[in-house]
Amino acid sequence: MTALLKVENLVTEFGGSSAKPGLRAVNDVSFSVERGKVLGLVGESGSGKSVTGFSIMRLLEKPGRIAGGRVIFDGADIANCSEEEMRRLRGKRIAMVFQDPTMTLNPVLTIGTQMVEAVRAHENVTKDVARQRSRDALARVGIPSPEERLSAYPHQFSGGMRQRVAIAIALLHKPDLIIADEPTTALDVTIQSQIISEFQKLTEESNTAVIWITHDLAIVSRLADDIAVMYAGRLVETGPVTKVLTDPHHPYTAGLIASVPSQNRRGEPLRQIRGMTPAINRLPQGCSFRTRCDRVTDGCLVMPPLLLEEDRSFRCIHPVLKETA
Amino acid sequence: MVTSIIRRLIQALFVIVAMTIIVFIGVSVIGNPVDILINPDANQAERARVIAHYGLDQPLWKQYLLFLQGLLQGDFGNSFVYGRPALGLIMERLPATLELAITALGIAIVFGLPLGLYAGLYPNRVSSKLIMSGSILGFSLPTFWVGLMLIMVFSVELGWLPTNGRGPTAELLGAQWSFLTGEGLRHLLLPAFNLALFKTSLIMRLTRAGVQEVLPQDYVKFARAKGLRERRVIAVHVLKNLMIPVVTIIGLEFGSLIAFSVVTESIFAWPGMGKLIIDSINLLDRPVIVAYLMMMVLLFVVLNFIIDICYTILDPRIRLDAKA
Numbered sequence: 001m002t003a004l005l006k007v008e009n010l011v012t013e014f015g016g017s018s019a020k021p022g023l024r025a026v027n028d029v030s031f032s033v034e035r036g037k038v039l040g041l042v043g044e045s046g047s048g049k050s051v052t053g054f055s056i057m058r059l060l061e062k063p064g065r066i067a068g069g070r071v072i073f074d075g076a077d078i079a080n081c082s083e084e085e086m087r088r089l090r091g092k093r094i095a096m097v098f099q100d101p102t103m104t105l106n107p108v109l110t111i112g113t114q115m116v117e118a119v120r121a122h123e124n125v126t127k128d129v130a131r132q133r134s135r136d137a138l139a140r141v142g143i144p145s146p147e148e149r150l151s152a153y154p155h156q157f158s159g160g161m162r163q164r165v166a167i168a169i170a171l172l173h174k175p176d177l178i179i180a181d182e183p184t185t186a187l188d189v190t191i192q193s194q195i196i197s198e199f200q201k202l203t204e205e206s207n208t209a210v211i212w213i214t215h216d217l218a219i220v221s222r223l224a225d226d227i228a229v230m231y232a233g234r235l236v237e238t239g240p241v242t243k244v245l246t247d248p249h250h251p252y253t254a255g256l257i258a259s260v261p262s263q264n265r266r267g268e269p270l271r272q273i274r275g276m277t278p279a280i281n282r283l284p285q286g287c288s289f290r291t292r293c294d295r296v297t298d299g300c301l302v303m304p305p306l307l308l309e310e311d312r313s314f315r316c317i318h319p320v321l322k323e324t325a
Numbered sequence: 326m327v328t329s330i331i332r333r334l335i336q337a338l339f340v341i342v343a344m345t346i347i348v349f350i351g352v353s354v355i356g357n358p359v360d361i362l363i364n365p366d367a368n369q370a371e372r373a374r375v376i377a378h379y380g381l382d383q384p385l386w387k388q389y390l391l392f393l394q395g396l397l398q399g400d401f402g403n404s405f406v407y408g409r410p411a412l413g414l415i416m417e418r419l420p421a422t423l424e425l426a427i428t429a430l431g432i433a434i435v436f437g438l439p440l441g442l443y444a445g446l447y448p449n450r451v452s453s454k455l456i457m458s459g460s461i462l463g464f465s466l467p468t469f470w471v472g473l474m475l476i477m478v479f480s481v482e483l484g485w486l487p488t489n490g491r492g493p494t495a496e497l498l499g500a501q502w503s504f505l506t507g508e509g510l511r512h513l514l515l516p517a518f519n520l521a522l523f524k525t526s527l528i529m530r531l532t533r534a535g536v537q538e539v540l541p542q543d544y545v546k547f548a549r550a551k552g553l554r555e556r557r558v559i560a561v562h563v564l565k566n567l568m569i570p571v572v573t574i575i576g577l578e579f580g581s582l583i584a585f586s587v588v589t590e591s592i593f594a595w596p597g598m599g600k601l602i603i604d605s606i607n608l609l610d611r612p613v614i615v616a617y618l619m620m621m622v623l624l625f626v627v628l629n630f631i632i633d634i635c636y637t638i639l640d641p642r643i644r645l646d647a648k649a
Binding site: 057059061087088089090091092095096098100103104105106107108109110114117118121122153155166169 | 541542543544546547548549550551552553554555557561562565566569639640641642
């Protein structure tokens with residue numbers, strides 16, 4: 001089966017030009033997602049995971065730009081297609097859900113207006129038909145009395161409800177791919193759980209592929225088929241979730257897993273990875289994780305390549321192996 | 326809603342009362358109208374008669390109380406200079422100022438909004454930088470100087486437009502308007518441009534700042550992520566949000582156009598209220614000054630109220646009756 005989305009050696013820079021490199025927020029990132037599969041894109045703040053998502057959508061804020069690589073969506077390179085072609089894909093075949101539901105919806109327009117315009121951006125239908133469709137979409141994500149809610153404004157909804165609206169908008173055109181950028185981070189834990197279940201159900205029904213960007217490994221283990229771990233703009237480990245989470249090879253992945261509080265015993269101090277994510281303009285030479293790693297040697301002064309092992313890969317010359325972990 | 330209207334009216338009343346007191350004291354400090362009103366050759370008996378006629382022989386507090394008494398009966402007093410009711414004098418001049426202010430504001434909006442939008446959307450283009458530098462000129466060049474230059478260039482050198490006055494007027498709704506006649510319109514053009522220059526710059530800069538504030542918002546990104554055409558993103562999602570501060574300023578500036586177009590009216594000899602008030606201050610014509618300022622207080626109260634109504638239309642978050 002060919003992948004629906006194939007990201008090949010994606011490089012995203014802020015500032016700079018074709019002659020002079022800018023700050024590399026995403027550096028040589030490659031992964032693929034198949035129809036109906038969920039990829040968990042994991043990393044700390046500033047690792048470049050959100051920028052990767054916006055690069056695929058081509059919604060980078062200036063001076064951000066895709067400086068290299070290809071994004072193959074359903075056989076066509078969308079990193080280099082025209083702006084109008086890209087617009088026709090957005091919302092129609094590739095949708096996105098954002099992190100903060102209180103900021104995603106325009107405060108001065110009704111939910112109805114914002115949904116109807118999304119329908120009519122891609123389909124030549126009357127307002128009434130579009131409204132009907134929007135109402136059904138709201139009902140599908142579990143919003144009570146959807147007809148009334150269409151005339152309401154975003155501030156009249158709770159955070160969880162707003163995220164449901166955003167998800168309903170993302171699902172309006174039954175997209176092939178949804179990029180979910182930490183859609184539950186800003187929500188209460190109970191609401192998080194509900195939203196994830198709804199999301200899972202709806203995307204499974206329509207066989208939609210999902211890139212779920214998050215820093216929460218618990219969500220990834222529950223939701224994703226594959227995982228890609230990013231650190232300082234690069235992929236450090238990829239593979240099937242079951243394998244990577246039970247048997248991480250990169251010390252950073254291992255550290256992340258160890259930092260999940262439920263891994264600790266009661267009374268034990270919480271484990272953490274020492275140090276902080278380096279700023280992308282001050283990365284150490286060689287392996288970016290070198291300065292925070294316990295296994296560092298002189299060999300780490302050279303950036304290691306992604307090492308392949310069956311269906312997974314990792315970027316480390318001193319991998320954590322299960323026997324030694 | 327009703328309580329807020331009542332509260333505003335009461336506040337306005339206090340402002341008006343405070344203002345009348347200030348004007349009464351202020352004018353009496355500046356000088357004695359008697360010195361200006363009475364022919365220097367007049368004899369003592371005649372002087373005393375005139376002073377008594379205007380009630381200026383009374384102590385100030387008594388003059389003030391008499392004024393308040395008249396006010397309660399709808400009488401703002403007679404102008405010392407013209408001997409006619411002050412309010413009537415002002416109302417006669419109102420249409421001239423009104424049409425000047427509305428034209429100027431129209432020009433400011435028609436130029437300011439699109440230029441500001443352009444400069445905000447494409448901040449790095451040379452044309453945007455030119456627009457923004459131009460707005461600094463619009464801000465800082467003194468109005469009187471620009472007015473004189475306009476007359477120099479368009480009236481004296483090129484001879485395209487008349488230098489002063491309203492030109493022929495036509496009647497509409499019981500008032501005389503210049504814009505209804507072609508010649509009157511020609512007279513209106515230069516002073517309106519003169520007044521509009523500062524306001525255009527203001528609206529332009531405000532719009533540009535608004536665009537730059539709204540563009541990076543998530544909801545603009547999300548609108549794009551929905552696949553909306555760029556035109557709709559700008560015209561609906563961006564514009565509606567940035568109109569909130571712009572409307573406030575437009576409303577207040579409209580008030581200031583009416584109240585403080587003195588300089589332009591003087592330069593172009595435009596027979597509006599601004600010219601009347603300047604003449605009245607020169608002649609210490611207290612009843613006219615007081616009546617004029619009371620009108621302006623009312624004007625600002627009404628404008629603020631209209632702005633608030635516009636707010637609730639633009640921003641659903643502050644609608645009081647919105648269902649939770």
